[in-house]
Amino acid sequence: MEFHEGFTPGIPSECWEWQGKTEDRSSNPQKRGYGRFYDKHGKRNIRTHRYAYEQQHGPVPQGLEIDHLCDNPPCVNPKHLKAVTHSNNWKRTHILRKYILPLVHALFP
Ligand SMILES: [Zn+2]
Numbered sequence: 001m002e003f004h005e006g007f008t009p010g011i012p013s014e015c016w017e018w019q020g021k022t023e024d025r026s027s028n029p030q031k032r033g034y035g036r037f038y039d040k041h042g043k044r045n046i047r048t049h050r051y052a053y054e055q056q057h058g059p060v061p062q063g064l065e066i067d068h069l070c071d072n073p074p075c076v077n078p079k080h081l082k083a084v085t086h087s088n089n090w091k092r093t094h095i096l097r098k099y100i101l102p103l104v105h106a107l108f109p
Helices: 048-057 086-107
Strands: 036-038 045-047 065-068 081-084
Touching (some): 036 048, 048 065, 048 081, 081 086
Antiparallel strands (some): 065 081
């Protein structure tokens, strides 16, 4: 599967979910993890969110990792991807999951 065959681009605010293989998430089997695909030589197994970021913004800067601003691991919309430090990635995700999402779910059940 080529990268562009794995998802349907939509409007920028929406998540473009990878439809191919994703990593399992042992913490929550209901949710899908990061997308994966093989390059055209079938040798390198690539994480789709990193690839999507690089297509739009260029190589991921040394030492940074790609954060999903939408907290949706299979999403490959480059507008939802940001290169951040591991520390900031962890902090942002932790705050989002612990404080923001429960509030949103309480307000809009
Ligand atoms: Zn998204």
